[in-house]
Amino acid sequence: MSSKKSVAAPLPLAREAVDVPAVFAERFNSGQPHAxxxxxEAGAVFVSPDGTVADSPESxxxxNASFLALGLPITVRPRQVYAAGDTALLIVDWVIDGTAPDGRPTHIEGTATDVARRGTDGVWRYVIDRPAG
Known part of the structure; x- marks a missing residue:
C-alpha cells in the first residue's frame, strides 16, 4: 500500500487591486510565513505601529512574524481601494481576535493604509504596508 502525502493547493495571488486585502487575509490565515x-514586491517596506520601517524581505x-505567532485569524474589511494604472491605495480595517497560544484573550485592530502595485506578471503586491494607518 502506498502512502501519498496531501499537498495543499497553492494559494492565489491578487489579480485585481480590490482583491489584495482578501488575498492577504487568506495567506495570513494559512499561518504560512512564506505565503x-x-x-x-522586492523593495517593499512595512511600517510597524511604532513607526519602525522594515525594508528587506527578512525584516x-x-x-509579520509577531502577528502570525498569535495563531489567530485576521479579518479584513476594505474601506476604499483606489487604483491608478498599476498602483493602488488601500484603506483597510482589520481585526485579529481570539485566544492566543498562551491562553490570553487577544484583540488587535487597526486601519491599514497600504500601497500596492501590479507587477509585470499581473499580480498585485504590497509596496508599502502600514497596518496602523
Missing part, C-alpha cells in the same frame, strides 16, 4: 512574504518577515 505572507509573497504578498510583498518584513520578522515584522
Amino acid at each position: 505572507v512574504a509573497e504578498m510583498y 518584513i518577515a520578522r515584522a
